[in-house]
Structure formats: C-alpha cells, structure tokens
Amino acid sequence: MCFQSYFSSVIMFQYLFIIISLSGAYSWTDNKQRRFKDDFLFGTASAAYQVEGGWDADGKSESIWDRYVHSRPEITPDGDMACDSYQHISRDVQMLRELGVDFYRFSIAWTRVLPTGFSNKINKKGLQYYNDLIDELIKYNIMPMVTLYHFDLPQSLQDLGGWANPLSINWFEDYARIIYDNFANKVPYFITINQPNSVCIDGYSGSFAPGINSKGIGDYLCVKNVMLAHARAYRLYQNEYKVKYQGSVGIAISVNWVEPINNQTENVKAAEIARDFTIGLYVSPIWSKDGDFPPSVKEAVASRSKEQGFHRSRLPSLTPEEKTLLKGSADFLGMNHYTTVQAQPSVKKYPSPSLEDDMLVDFAQSANWTQGASPWLKSAPFGLYKACVYLNLNYDYPPIIITEHGWSTGLGLRDGSRVENLRGYMTALLFALEDGTNVRGYTAWSLMDNVEWGAGVSERFGLYEVDFDSPKRKRSPRVSAHVYRRIIEQRIIEDTWLPSSLKMDVSMRRMGKDKSEL
Ligand code: PNW
Numbered sequence: 221m222c223f224q225s226y227f228s229s230v231i232m233f234q235y236l237f238i239i240i241s242l243s244g245a246y247s248w249t250d251n252k253q254r255r256f257k258d259d260f261l262f263g264t265a266s267a268a269y270q271v272e273g274g275w276d277a278d279g280k281s282e283s284i285w286d287r288y289v290h291s292r293p294e295i296t297p298d299g300d301m302a303c304d305s306y307q308h309i310s311r312d313v314q315m316l317r318e319l320g321v322d323f324y325r326f327s328i329a330w331t332r333v334l335p336t337g338f339s340n341k342i343n344k345k346g347l348q349y350y351n352d353l354i355d356e357l358i359k360y361n362i363m364p365m366v367t368l369y370h371f372d373l374p375q376s377l378q379d380l381g382g383w384a385n386p387l388s389i390n391w392f393e394d395y396a397r398i399i400y401d402n403f404a405n406k407v408p409y410f411i412t413i414n415q416p417n418s419v420c421i422d423g424y425s426g427s428f429a430p431g432i433n434s435k436g437i438g439d440y441l442c443v444k445n446v447m448l449a450h451a452r453a454y455r456l457y458q459n460e461y462k463v464k465y466q467g468s469v470g471i472a473i474s475v476n477w478v479e480p481i482n483n484q485t486e487n488v489k490a491a492e493i494a495r496d497f498t499i500g501l502y503v504s505p506i507w508s509k510d511g512d513f514p515p516s517v518k519e520a521v522a523s524r525s526k527e528q529g530f531h532r533s534r535l536p537s538l539t540p541e542e543k544t545l546l547k548g549s550a551d552f553l554g555m556n557h558y559t560t561v562q563a564q565p566s567v568k569k570y571p572s573p574s575l576e577d578d579m580l581v582d583f584a585q586s587a588n589w590t591q592g593a594s595p596w597l598k599s600a601p602f603g604l605y606k607a608c609v610y611l612n613l614n615y616d617y618p619p620i621i622i623t624e625h626g627w628s629t630g631l632g633l634r635d636g637s638r639v640e641n642l643r644g645y646m647t648a649l650l651f652a653l654e655d656g657t658n659v660r661g662y663t664a665w666s667l668m669d670n671v672e673w674g675a676g677v678s679e680r681f682g683l684y685e686v687d688f689d690s691p692k693r694k695r696s697p698r699v700s701a702h703v704y705r706r707i708i709e710q711r712i713i714e715d716t717w718l719p720s721s722l723k724m725d726v727s728m729r730r731m732g733k734d735k736s737e738l
Contacts, residue, residue, distance in 0.1 A: 253712060254647075254650040254651075254653075254654060254712070254713075255650075255711050255712050256650070256653075256711040256712070257711075258711070259660075260653075260659075260660065260661060260662070260711070261322040261323055261363075261621070261660060261661030261662070262320075262321050262322050262323075262661065262662055262663075262664075262704075262707075262708045263321045263322055263323035263324060263325055263363075263365060263661060263662070263663045263664070264316065264319060264321055264324060264325070264663060264664045264665075264666065264667040264683065264704075265324070265325035265326070265365075265623065265624055265663045265664070265665050265666055265667065266305070266324075266325070266326050266327075266666055266667050266668070266670060267326070267327040267367065267370035267371070267414065267670075268326070268327045268328060268329035268332070268370060268372060269283065269285045269299050269302070269329065269370070269371065269372045269671065270299070270302060270303075270370075270666075270670035270671045270672070270673075271302050271303040271305040271312075271326075271667075271668070271670045271671075272302055272303075272304075272305045272306045272329065272332075273299070273300060273301035273302040273303065273304040273305065273306050273307075274301075274304070274306035274307070275299060275300045275301075277306060278332075278343070278345035278346065278349075279332075279335055279343040279345055279346060280329065280331050280332040280335065280343070280346060281331040281335035281336070281337075281374060281375070281376065282331065282374075282375040282376075283329065283330070283331045283372035283373060283374060283375060283429075284371075284372065284373045284374075284375055284378050284382070284429040284430040285299060285371060285372050285429045285673070286299070286300075286331075286375070287375045287378075287429070287430070288428075288429035288430065288431050288674075289429075289674075292431075295674055295676065296676050298671045298676040298677045298688070299671045301693075302670060302671045302693075303668055303669070303670055303686050303693045303695075304692070304693045306349060308692075308693070309349075309352055309353050309356050310356060311695060312353075312667070312668075313353075313356045313357060313360060313362070315667060315668065315683075315684055315695060315697075315701075316357070316360070316362050316667065317360050317362070318697065318701070318705065319667075319683065319701060319704060319705050319708065320705050320708045320709060321362060321708065322362070322363060322661070322708075323362060323363035323364070323365045323409065323661070323663075324357055324362050324363075324364060324365065324667070325365040325366075325367060325409075325411070325623060325663050326353070326364070326365075326366065326367070327366070327367035327368070327369070327370035327372075327414065328350055328366060328367070328368060328399060329346070329372055330368075330369065330372060330373065330374050330395055331372065331374045331375075332346035332349065332350075333346045333347055333350075333395070333398060333399070334374070334395055334398065335374075336374075336376055337373075337374035337376040337377040337391065338391065338394065339394040339395065339397065339398055342398060347402055350366075350402075350403065351402070351403075354403060354406050354407065355406075358406060363408055363409065364403075364406065364407045364408075364409075365407075365408075365409040365410075365411065365623075365663075366399070366403065366407050366409070366410050366411070367410075367411040367412075367413075367414050367472065368392075368395065368396055368399055368410065368411065368412050368413070368453065369392070369412065369413045369414060369419075370414040371414065371415075371418065371419060371423075371428075371429065371673070373429075373430070377391055378430050382430055382442075383419065383420065383423070383441075383442040383445050383446050383449075384424075384434075384438050384441045384442055384445065385445070386445055386448075388445050388446075388449060389445055389448045389449045389452055390452075392412075392449035392452070392453060393449065393452045393453055393456055396412070396452075396453035396456055396457075397456060400456070400457060400460070400461050404457070404461045404464075404465045404467060405465060407467060408466075408467045408468065409467065409468050409469075409470070409621075410457065410467060410468070410469045410470075411469075411470055411471060411472050411554050411623060412449070412450040412453045412454060412469065412470070412471050413446055413449070413450050413471055413472070414472045414556075414623075415472060415473065415474045415556060416442075416443060416446045416447060416450075416471075416473065416502050417473075417474050417498065417501070417502065418474065419442065419446055420439045420440075420442035420443045420446060421439050421443075421575055423439070423442065424437075424438040424439035424442055425439070425574075427674070428673065428674065435571055435573065435574035435575065436534055436571075436572070436573030436574040436575060436577065436578065437534050437573060439575060440521070440534050440535045440536060440575075441536060443501060443502075443535075444535075444536045444538070447502065447505050447506075447546060448542060448545065448546070450471050450506075450549065450550075451505075451506075451545045451546045451549040452545070453469070454469050454471075454549040454550060455545065455549065457469045468551035468552055469550065469551055470550045470551055470552040470553060470554045470621065470623075471502075471506070471550050471553070471554055472554030472555075472556050472623040472624065473499070473502045473503060473553065473554065473555065473556065474498070474499075474502075474556045474557075475499050475503075475555045475556065475557050475607050475611070476498070476557060476558055476559050476560060476561060476603070476607070477557075477559075477560040477561075477600070477603030477604070477606050477607040477610075478491045478494045478495045478498065478499075478560070478561055478562075478563050478583075479491060479560055479561070479562050479563070479603065479606070480562065480563055480564070481562040481563060481564045481584060486564070486565050487563060487564045487565070489565075490563040490564050490565045490566075490580075490581045490582075491562075491563040491581075492516075493516055493520070493579060493580075493581060494561075494563045494579060494581040494583070495610070496514040496516045496517050497517055497520075497575060497578070497579045497581075499610075500513075500514035500516075500517065500614075501513055501514065501517055503553065503611070503615060504615075505538070505543070505546040505547070506546055506547065506548065506549050506550050506553075507548075507550075507553065507615035507616070507618050508547075508615065509547075510543060510547070511538070511542075511543035511544060511545075511546045511547030511548075512538055512543055513535065513538070517535065517578075518533070518535060518537075520578050520579065520580075521533050521534055521535040521578045522535070524573070524577065524578050525573070528572065528573060534573060534578075551619070552618070552619045552620065552621050552660065553611065553615075553618045553619065553620050553621075554620075554621050554622075554623035555607070555608075555611075555620050555621070555622050555623060556622075556623055556624035556625070556665075557603070557604050557607055557622060557624070557625050557645075558597060558624070558625060558626065559585070559596065559597050559598050559599070559600065559603065560585070560589075560598070560600035560602075560603030560606075561583040561584070561585055562583065562584045562585060562586065563581045563582070563583055564581070564582055564584070565580060565581065565582070566579075566580045566581055566582045567582060568582055585598045585600075586598070586600070590637060590640070590641070592627050592628045592629070592637070592641075593628035593629050593630055593678075593679045593680065594628045594672070594675070594679045597627070597628055599627070599637075599640070599641045599644060599645075601641075601644035601645045601647065601648040602648060603648075604625070604645050604648040604649060604652065605648040605649075605651050605652045605655075608620070608649075608652035608657040608659065609652065609655065609657065611657075612656065612657055612658075617656070617657075617658050618658065619658050619660055620657065620658055620659045620660065621659070621660050621661040621662075621663070622649070622659060622661065622662045622663055623663050624663055624665040625645055625662065625663070625664065625665060626638075626664060626665030626666055626681045627641040627642070627681065628672070628679040628680055628681050629680050630680060631680065631685070632685070632698075633685055633696060633697070633698045633699060634698075634699055635698045635699055635700050636699070638683075638698065638699075638700040639699055639700050639703050642664070642700060642703060642704065642707075643703070643713050646662075646707060646713050647713050649662065650713065664683060664704055665681055666681045666682050666683070667682065667683060667684060668682040668683065668684040668685070668686050668695055669681065669682035669684070669685055669686040669688075670682065670686070682698065683697070683698055683700050683701040683704055684696060684697050684698065684701055685697075685698055
C-alpha cells in the first residue's frame with residue numbers, strides 16, 4: 221500500500237513534469253525575459269513625398285505623385301506642404317533624439333536633386349537640404365539610412381515611359397551615382413527602391429501614381445526594370461564605392477504574411493502561390509539560387525498569357541546576364557511588414573489580364589484581429605514570426621532589417637492600439653530572433669503623421685502626432701513614442717502582458733523546425 225502510493229505519486233510527478241516542460245518549450249506566454257542584443261539597431265522612418273512639402277520649392281520639379289494628386293479633384297493635395305519637413309530639420313531630428321533611435325530612415329526626392337530627371341543638371345539647393353539633414357543626424361550620433369526611391373519618379377521620366385521603359389534602369393543608375401558621390405562618405409545604409417510591388421502592381425492598376433491602368437502587362441514590365449535598376453545601383457556601389465566607404469546597400473520589399481484560411485490542401489496551396497506572387501517575385505531574383513522569378517509565377521503567367529492569345533508571357537523573362545546581375549545583389553533584405561492575410565482559391569472574377577487573374581487567390585482577414593485605421597491593416601503579430609521563418613527556410617537565412625512596421629489610428633495622443641500593436645510585433649520579433657532569424661534592426665513607421673499617399677492625412681501612422689492645421693505643423697509625442705523610447709532603452713518588452721493575438725496555439729513555434737509544415 222505504502223509502496224503503491226509512492227509509485228503513483230512518482231508517476232504523477234513525472235506526468236506533471238512532462239506537461240510543464242512541454243508547455244515551457246512551445247508556449248508564447250512563458251515567463252522567460254527575452255532581450256534585444258546590444259548591437260540590434262532601432263530606428264524610425266519617413267519618405268520624402270510624405271513629409272517634406274515644398275513640392276516646387278527651390279527648383280524641385282514635379283514628381284508622379286505631384287501630378288497624380290494635382291490632377292484628381294477628389295484628392296486633397298496634402299503633400300504640397302505635408303509636415304513641412306523641408307523647413308524643419310532641427311525639430312525632426314529633435315524627435316529622433318527624444319526617441320533615442322540608432323538610425324533614421326528617410327528618402328531623397330529624385331526631383332529635388334535632379335529636376336530634369338537626368339544627371340545633366342544638379343539642383344544645389346536640393347542637395348543642400350539632404351546634406352543639412354544628414355549633418356544634423358550625425359551631430360547627434362544618429363545614422364542616416366537613405367532610400368533612393370520611395371514612389372516619387374520625376375514626371376519628366378514618366379513622360380518617357382517611366383519604369384516600363386528599360387532605359388529607366390540607366391536613369392536610376394545615373395541618379396544613384398549622384399547620391400553616392402555626394403553622400404556615400406556619410407551614409408552607412410542605402411536602400412535602392414521601396415516596395416517594388418507598390419511601384420509596379422499598384423502604380424499600373426490606376427490606384428497609385430502614375431495612375432496608369434495596364435494591369436497584367438505594364439506592371440510586369442515595371443517589375444523587371446525596377447529589379448534590374450536596383451541591381452545596377454547595387455553593383456555600382458559595390459564596384460566604385462564599397463572599398464572606400466564600407467556601406468551596405470539593400471532593397472525594401474513588402475513582406476506581409478500570407479496564411480491559408482484553414483489547413484485544407486487547396487488553401488495551403490493558394491497561400492503558397494500567393495506568397496510567390498507577392499513576396500517571391502521580388503525576393504527570388506536576389507536571394508534564390510538561380511537569380512530568377514519564382515517558377516510557379518513564371519508558369520502561371522506564361523500559361524494564362526497563352527490562353528489569352530499572347531505570343532509570349534506577359535511576365536518578361538530574365539536573360540542569363542540579367543540573372544547574374546540580380547543574384548546576390550543586396551547586403552540586406554529590407555522587410556516592410558504590416559499585416560497578415562488569409563488565402564483561399566479564388567471564386568471572384570478579376571479583370572483579365574491582371575496579376576490577380578494570374579494568381580487566382582482570394583484574401584480575407586480574420587474578424588478576431590484588431591482593425592487599424594487603414595482598411596487593409598489588421599494586427600496579427602504571429603505573421604511577423606512566420607514571415608521571418610519563411611524567409612529563413614526559403615532563402616537561406618538572409619540578413620534582414622525590418623525597414624517598416626507600423627499602425628494607423630485616428631487623431632489623438634492616447635494611442636493604445638498602436639502600443640498594443642508595437643508590443644505584440646516586438647514580442648513576435650524576439651521569438652523570431654530566438655529561433656535563428658538574422659534580423660539586424662527594426663524601423664517603426666512612422667516618426668510622425670504624414671501624407672498617406674492617396675488617403676492624405678486621414679490615416680495617422682506617427683509616433684508623433686502632427687497638427688496639419690497649424691502653420692508650423694506642430695509635432696507632439698503620442699504614448700507610443702514614450703513606449704518605443706522605453707523599449708529602445710531597456711531592450712525588453714516589459715512585463716509578461718501579451719496581446720490576445722499572440723496567445724496562439726503551441727504549433728506556431730514548432731513551425732520553423734520543419735519546412736513541410738509551412
Ligand atoms: C508602405 N498593405 O506602404 C509604404 O512604404 C509607406 O510609404 C506607407 O506610408 C506605409 O507603408 C503605410 O501604408 C504600404 O496593403 C501600403 O499591406 C500598403 C500595404 C503595406 C504597406
């Protein structure tokens with residue numbers, strides 16, 4: 221009897237031990253304190269059109285966004301003055317100092333520096349603005365991270381065909397040379413192009429500048445040329461500047477996560493093809509072994525094109541020389557991550573031709589995820605974890621900098637939903653780091669409220685609120701600015717509180733261990 225009860229308590233103890241250790245290994249809510257390492261970089265970001273204003277000041281010429289907004293009476297031209305950052309360098313840098321960031325990611329307006337679009341005429345005043353901004357950052361030990369192209373092509377080049385013209389590759393290389401010549405001595409990080417998918421897929425759908433509707437044709441021409449323009453700007457730096465200045469050059473790609481709506485095979489397949497169309501199309505040419513677009517995308521567009529009577533695929537192919545140029549053409553993958561979508565095979569009818577019609581996937585977002593102020597934005601922190609693991613497994617652990625992540629709200633300084641979103645995604649990032657993702661830095665979008673493209677100033681992404689009615693565009697810190705400052709300082713997410721969307725089933729963390737589960 222005595223022996224028996226001893227025996228059963230041993231078994232019970234062992235059983236309990238197994239339960240505790242299993243939940244400890246796989247739970248998202250264990251009490252382990254995870255830390256960002258000391259060399260992990262924190263920053264915040266903006267883009268020229270969205271903050272600068274001064275759209276025609278001091279010799280700046282018209283960009284495709286100036287033209288797009290000015291020719292559509294339904295859009296308020298908020299970008300004409302925006303946050304007036306063109307006049308407020310010291311206030312902008314003061315906010316960065318308050319936050320305690322390591323770097324500031326901003327973009328250069330091509331039209332401010334080269335008003336003709338070409339390198340024949342350099343606008344000294346335009347260069348001076350960026351030079352002053354860079355010097356002010358360096359004065360306070362903040363590293364400049366410069367995006368060469370964030371959606372604002374010179375209208376003069378658009379008139380010559382823009383990114384659909386293969387000569388745009390040369391134009392961009394010439395522009396990149398001017399920027400490197402002037403700033404490579406002070407700038408350790410360059411990003412060539414921001415979000416080729418927005419530039420091309422949105423830009424050629426009519427809903428984004430240049431507002432051309434050439435779905436399924438112009439967009440794919442643009443993708444090829446933009447990727448090659450990136451690669452040429454990368455090689456230019458490698459060949460002529462790298463030895464002297466030792467900087468890094470990358471590209472910022474939109475890597476939202478695509479989850480199957482449930483685990484049925486057809487939905488898993490739909491998610492896979494959707495990832496190839498939305499992520500792989502831009503990541504594969506640089507990080508896959510063959511330097512090419514994903515095979516699934518090439519095949520889908522080729523066969524659909526044939527059905528439609530085209531004599532060649534609407535997705536132009538890459539020559540062996542172009543693949544060599546592209547393969548390995550980045551020091552880091554800039555990852556812009558905002559949200560997650562759920563995929564299933566399409567039942568909707570899409571315009572034909574179009575990428576949507578080639579891909580044949582419909583997207584939803586769970587009703588359980590918190591909605592941001594932008595219609596497409598829902599909070600699902602686990603998606604960042606999954607996206608990181610996906611890049612590791614498919615592209616062999618590329619060095620990553622999260623070049624954008626953020627949340628939109630309405631007006632007001634008490635932005636609890638942004639704080640929750642930030643903490644949730646930061647926690648997911650700590651899990652991804654623990655599981656081997658090579659993420660070197662994180663960038664909060666955005667330093668301050670700004671012009672959200674066609675949506676104007678109605679969607680607020682700022683850690684700082686901007687009063688667009690005040691002549692000086694007054695900036696005030698939101699609660700999230702204080703929380704971000706504290707995260708940077710402490711390098712932890714304080715307390716064990718987690719948003720409900722992170723209390724996921726335990727399978728999440730195991731996912732990274734076995735590729736077949738993705
Ligand atoms: C990015 N989505 O665009 C841009 O790089 C920024 O200029 C912009 O202000 C910011 O994100 C917020 O929108 C995105 O649909 C646009 O998932 C759309 C999506 C993601 C990013």
